[in-house]
Amino acid sequence: MTVESRRLDGNAAAGRLADVFAFDATVARTRCGGCGTTAPLGAHHVYADAPGMVVRCLVCEAVVLRIVRTPGHTWLDMSGTAALDIPDGDPS
Amino acid sequence: MSSRDGGMTFLSRGFVGRRDARRDAGRLPPGQYDVGDGFPVLSAGPTPRTAPEDWDFTVTGEVDGPVRLTWQEFQELPREDVTVDIHCVTKWSKFGTTWSGVALDTLLGLVDTSAEHLLAYCDGGYTTNLALEDVADGRAWVVDRFDGRPLEPEHGGPARLLVPELYFWKSAKWVRGLYLSGTEEPGFWETLGYHLRGDPWLEQRYAGD
Ligand SMILES: [Zn+2]
Numbered sequence: 001m002t003v004e005s006r007r008l009d010g011n012a013a014a015g016r017l018a019d020v021f022a023f024d025a026t027v028a029r030t031r032c033g034g035c036g037t038t039a040p041l042g043a044h045h046v047y048a049d050a051p052g053m054v055v056r057c058l059v060c061e062a063v064v065l066r067i068v069r070t071p072g073h074t075w076l077d078m079s080g081t082a083a084l085d086i087p088d089g090d091p092s
Numbered sequence: 093m094s095s096r097d098g099g100m101t102f103l104s105r106g107f108v109g110r111r112d113a114r115r116d117a118g119r120l121p122p123g124q125y126d127v128g129d130g131f132p133v134l135s136a137g138p139t140p141r142t143a144p145e146d147w148d149f150t151v152t153g154e155v156d157g158p159v160r161l162t163w164q165e166f167q168e169l170p171r172e173d174v175t176v177d178i179h180c181v182t183k184w185s186k187f188g189t190t191w192s193g194v195a196l197d198t199l200l201g202l203v204d205t206s207a208e209h210l211l212a213y214c215d216g217g218y219t220t221n222l223a224l225e226d227v228a229d230g231r232a233w234v235v236d237r238f239d240g241r242p243l244e245p246e247h248g249g250p251a252r253l254l255v256p257e258l259y260f261w262k263s264a265k266w267v268r269g270l271y272l273s274g275t276e277e278p279g280f281w282e283t284l285g286y287h288l289r290g291d292p293w294l295e296q297r298y299a300g301d
Contacts, residue, residue: 050136051181051261051281061138063217068285070298075285 029085034062036082041065119177120185121292127184133246134182136280140215140266141245149199149234149251150269153211156204163250166234169194174233176256178263179292191254193235196227199270207272211279212253215266220279221288222255222262224272231257234267259290259297 026042037059044064047054052068066077120126144163152158173192179185213219236243236251243249248265255262261281282288287296295301
């Protein structure tokens, strides 16, 4: 089986993404793509009065994440996040 | 006599008030409101504070002979005073703002180029894209004075772009240079759901508007 024939379209990831993002994002730990600092998202700096929301590294102020809501859309840029560590939710 | 004067004054004041309101309504692009004397500061990051001796302005990219200006060299370029209305995509508009700076025509005239687009780049990493035809012929400036005073860092000082015919996110704060290109490369907000051009009169707020 070739890689191409096993390749799925983006819809196949929808369920998984919904699982992944069903967490309290503020406790997920991100590694800054700029300086490598690892910290919970909630500890980063958020600039929310701009046309969108910009989350910046608490150490180097590099952009870690950007979110924009437009009519009918949510735009998410995580190109500044080198890794995201999401703790399992409390099962109770 | 005094009562007639009083009546005249009252009528005259009311008439002028209504006329101003109508004229201002005509100045307001669709979906905007008049913020009056306020001047909101919207920040996507910390405020850079670049000293004049550390500041320069470059025109690079697809040009014959890139240009770098020091603060002093920038100050020696021909200067223009402009009074314009500005319109933020977050829906506030501000009428009759006064600025002083150097026309982009002057800065672009320093290089030879056949590029049709530019990406303005700034301290702090912000960028915004502009079509050259939207900034030519006296429609854009790099300004370093607002309201007769040096531009404050919170409002983009030492120098910012001023492109009043487009939404104010195009008037990039802390601008440090222009990168000219034959292709349109979206900037900071244009890559994340905002319109590539951003004409407030056409209400081009978001991608697809
Ligand atoms: Zn960092």
